Amino acid sequence: PASTSTLDDLFNGEFIPVIDDAREPRQARRIVACSGRVWFDLEAQRETLGLEDVALVRIEQLYPFPEQAFRAVLDAYPQAETFIWAQDEPMNQGAWFQTLHHLNHCAPGGRSFHYAGRPAAAAPASGYVSRHRAELEALLKDALETQYED
Numbered sequence: 001p002a003s004t005s006t007l008d009d010l011f012n013g014e015f016i017p018v019i020d021d022a023r024e025p026r027q028a029r030r031i032v033a034c035s036g037r038v039w040f041d042l043e044a045q046r047e048t049l050g051l052e053d054v055a056l057v058r059i060e061q062l063y064p065f066p067e068q069a070f071r072a073v074l075d076a077y078p079q080a081e082t083f084i085w086a087q088d089e090p091m092n093q094g095a096w097f098q099t100l101h102h103l104n105h106c107a108p109g110g111r112s113f114h115y116a117g118r119p120a121a122a123a124p125a126s127g128y129v130s131r132h133r134a135e136l137e138a139l140l141k142d143a144l145e146t147q148y149e150d
Helices: 007-012 038-049 067-075 096-106 129-144
Strands: 030-034 054-059 082-090 113-118
Touching: 030 038, 030 129, 038 054, 038 082, 038 129, 054 067, 067 096, 082 096, 082 129, 096 113, 113 129
Parallel strands: 030 054, 030 082, 082 113
Antiparallel strands: none
């Protein structure tokens, strides 16, 4: 599986609070920040669509928020115009509300982050596989393709 670590990584490695895009598309016009396993869905969809102007940035530490490290990553993308936070959880259950002020504080040029994820809900899952898939497809479209205006 893609999310495994070697024993050497576990014993000799270190925790990385912000993981920049491994492809380093410095011409990225869209930055999608996320945390957790949704990155794998975003990466697979980005590859399927052949998007070369999208950078995926993982924030692995939500508290305390790693503002300095996140800002340093964002500063490496001078062409970026659109900033997205993507999460698999419903809007009111994931990191969106906890991190929004940090995300916007780090965004260059007074820009704001947009939300891509499931709508607010009382339950963590929709209960129907078909609805879950439709919500995931909408999340991926919003994160990778939808045009936003600041």
